[in-house]
Structures are given as C-alpha cells and as structure tokens.
Amino acid sequence: MNQELPIRFCEPEQVAPDTWVVRQLAGEGLGPVATYVNSSVILGEEPVIVDCGPAVTRDEWLETTFSIVDPADVRWIYLSHDDVDHTGNLLQVLDACPDATLVTTAFMMERMSAEFGMALPLPRMRWVNDGDRIDAGDRELVAVTPPTFDSPTTRGLFDTKSGVYWASDAMGSPVPHDVADISELDPGFWREGFLGQQLMLSPWLNWTSPDRYDAVVERIRSLGASVVTSAHGPALRGSQIDSACRLLRELPYLPPAKLPGQMDLDAIVSMLVAAPASGAPEVAPLAEEVAA
Numbered sequence: 001m002n003q004e005l006p007i008r009f010c011e012p013e014q015v016a017p018d019t020w021v022v023r024q025l026a027g028e029g030l031g032p033v034a035t036y037v038n039s040s041v042i043l044g045e046e047p048v049i050v051d052c053g054p055a056v057t058r059d060e061w062l063e064t065t066f067s068i069v070d071p072a073d074v075r076w077i078y079l080s081h082d083d084v085d086h087t088g089n090l091l092q093v094l095d096a097c098p099d100a101t102l103v104t105t106a107f108m109m110e111r112m113s114a115e116f117g118m119a120l121p122l123p124r125m126r127w128v129n130d131g132d133r134i135d136a137g138d139r140e141l142v143a144v145t146p147p148t149f150d151s152p153t154t155r156g157l158f159d160t161k162s163g164v165y166w167a168s169d170a171m172g173s174p175v176p177h178d179v180a181d182i183s184e185l186d187p188g189f190w191r192e193g194f195l196g197q198q199l200m201l202s203p204w205l206n207w208t209s210p211d212r213y214d215a216v217v218e219r220i221r222s223l224g225a226s227v228v229t230s231a232h233g234p235a236l237r238g239s240q241i242d243s244a245c246r247l248l249r250e251l252p253y254l255p256p257a258k259l260p261g262q263m264d265l266d267a268i269v270s271m272l273v274a275a276p277a278s279g280a281p282e283v284a285p286l287a288e289e290v291a292a
Helices: 055-068 090-096 106-119 187-201 210-221 239-248 262-278 286-291
Strands: 007-009 013-016 019-022 024-026 039-042 048-050 076-078 101-104 125-127 133-135 140-144 156-159 164-166 227-230 233-237
Touching (some): 101 106, 210 239
Antiparallel strands (some): 156 164
16 A cells, blocks of 8 residues: 555454454545544454445455455455445455355446446346345344435435444544544534534435434434444444434534635645655645656
C-alpha cells in the first residue's frame, strides 16, 4: 500500500463470536476528525464477505480479509450498495472465491455496469431486495434498509443468529482517532458527529414526515440487534443502539448539514501550497501527474 495515502488499517474487530469488522481509518491527522472505511466478514457454515472495500488499499484489504476467512470457503459476497468504497475489490474477491454467490440487486448491477461492464457474472448472482432472506446454513440473513443512506440501492444486513446488524453507511460517526468504543468519545462530540454524518448521508430528511420516519427508525430498533456495525463508524452495543435510535428520530426536525464551500476549499489549497516551506512533500501540478 502507498504509505503516503491518508488511510491506515486498524486491527480487525471481532464484534461477535463469528463476525469481524475489517477496519480502515481515513483522514487521520489531516483535520479535526477522521472516518472509518469498514467492511465485514461473517464466519459459520457458509461464510460471508460484506462489502469489498476501496481499491486504493486493495493489497492490504485482501490480505486482511483473507486472514480471517479462507477465500475457498466463502459462499456469499453481500454488497450493501454500489459506492466505490464498497465495491473497489469486487472483481478480485469474485476471482479469489470461486464458490461464492454475489448478492446484489438489479438496480445495483445496472449502476455498476458503467464500471464493471459484463465482468459481473449473472449466473453467480442473487438479487436480494429489502426484506428478502438468505439461508446461510447455520443462520438466516435478512436484508434491512438502514434509516439513512446516500445510494438508492442500499440494504443493510441483519444476522439472526449473532444479532449483528450491518447498517451500511448509516449509524456511523466521525472520530478524532481510532477508538474501541464510543464511550471513549466526549458525549457531545459523538452526538454532533453522529447527527451531522446522518444528515450528510440523507439531506432530504427534513422533507420527510416525522411520523413516517419514526416508523423507519422503529423498524431498526425492533430488530433487537446486539451490535450495530457500519462502514463509517465504531460498533454500537446495548444502550448505545437505543441512544442512536433516539438521535435518528431527531433528524426530520433538523436543517440540512452545512457543507464546506469555496472558502473552505481556498483555505485547504492555501495550506497545501504553503506545505513545502514546512518540509512537507510538494504537490505536483495536475498536468505533470497526467503526463507521468
């Protein structure tokens, strides 16, 4: 992996006897907060890889994931949605796991065709929509759409045996550094970060009926999950899940997240231009990068 990339691997986290989160932390040291870029592995009679990580860290992602599960044993590859940080190593995983079925949707396949073309094998696919179930031998897996998302193809995954719910991009939060539990964070920091991240994922939430959205949140709460994992935040457990659901119920009442604008971009560019004077590596002009 390119050591200059602002992303590093953290120790994989075992969140249940048969469930692991493959964790990367992006942006650490570049700003006040960083964000996780996670995927997951479910062991058992029919092992599952949940999302396939970003291509930018491909070698280490494959090495880490296949240190948890033998690729020859993998039977399911579950894509929660088609964003590039979830599909970056999909073709490599399909090649390495010849007996695995790709769990996706028709719309997801259509959207991914611009990148993968006909490389996606229809005979190895299973299209699973919200509410559909997968018999994975010693457990049943249920596709459950999370309460916030930035892709219309999104479906989370609930493991009825372990009680772990993979919320895809939802229910995560930024962190100042790698944390084992949100109890390590200041409660105010976690609240604001959690709400802000959900609002960025779903900027349309203040257009929704609070009563109707409450039913969406209640569906997640009523899963009775023991652990909620996500692509972009620490795992939530026990009362933390209840706290997260209470915050989710606030979202329709809140204004959209305030996003960085041109003034922020100008400040970042100025910082990068000034960086060589402080000994940081100089950023090459784009034309030179293209020519190289």
